[in-house]
Amino acid sequence: MNTLEGKVVLIVGGSSGIGFAVAKYAILSLASRVIIASSTSERVTAAVQELTAITMGKNLPGKIIGEAVNAKESASVKGLVNRIGEIDHLVWTSGESLKTGFKxxxxxxxxxxxxxxxxxxxxxxxxxxxxxxxSVVLTTGSTVVKPPPGYALVAGLAGAIDAVVRGLAVDLAPIRVNAVSPGVVNTKLWNTLPTESRKKVMENAAAKLLVKHVAEPDEIAEVYLFLMKCDYITGQRIEVDGGNRFV
Structure with missing residues (x-):
């Protein structure tokens, strides 16, 4: 079976949430270098320290490296990938809070x-x-299949990522390109809501889902690792939504 042993993995958005979980399991899967990139050096430093604490004493061969990047600026993103050099896998989970509403x-x-x-x-x-x-693993969202009210623009973004994955799979072959489409996940992106409102959103979502719980980042990270390791999958979107599209 293919593994991440000896691989170099770059995770943009790796300081928190799903990206952090992917970084954690990549280093635990014996990757030789895991580079987490995020918007500020403070967030990167804190994430590297946390990952180092998690892996301490496990005698793992890999290194955890942190890089600051402004993902809105082309020069900053280009500078990041040029500094790092050759990689095996690129994971992109970075993104700001989404804007909802339309009319x-x-x-x-x-x-x-x-x-x-x-x-x-x-x-x-x-x-x-x-x-x-x-390989490349991008991140879309369940709105590509089932947008709730007010998510028209978000669905457009998700659809663009979904479509470009198939195009990139052709243009970059044999480099593989896939996307993960998470449903509701308990990450810091929800921290913009008051505590009670966030709790209610999570409880309501869990009650509707077939699996009866909202995902934690670790559950979603499993899919990113699968897409990195499986050499026979490309141009695909993997739904990890707890059955949301069926309810």
Whole structure:
């Protein structure tokens, strides 16, 4: 079975949430280097320290490296991938809080919706130097299949990522390109809500889902590792939504 042993994995958005969970399991899976990149050096340093504490005493061969990057700026993203050099796998989970609503929103103010999640990822993919057998794993969302009210623009973003994965799989072959489509996940992106409101959202979501719980980042991370390791999958979107599309 294919493994991550000896591999170099770059995770943009790796300081928290799903990206952090992917970084944790990559280093535990014997990757030789796991590079986590995020928007500020403070967040990166804190994440590296936490990962180091988690892996302490396990006698693992890999190194955890932190890099700051402004995913909105082409030069910053290009500089990141050039500094790192050859990699085996690129994972992109980076993104700001999503903007919802449509009828009454200022659409000109929403043009930056694509800056990090789409254009930032495209710049990284275009400039990264992949080793033989390399792969890209992007992140879309369950809105691509089942957008709730107010998520029209978010669904457009998710659909763009979903579509470009298939195009990139053709253009970059034999480099593999896939996407993970998470449903509701308990990450810090929900911290913009008051505590009680967040709790209610999570409880309501869990009650509706077939699996009867909201995902933790570790559950979603498993899919990213699968897509990195399986050499016979490309151009695919994997739904990890707890059965949301069926309810």
């Amino acid at each position: 009454d929103v200022d659409l000109d103010g929403c043009r930056d919706l694509f800056d990090i999640r789409f254009w930032g990822a495209m710049i990284a993919v275009q400039n990264a130097k992949f080793r033989h057998g390399g």
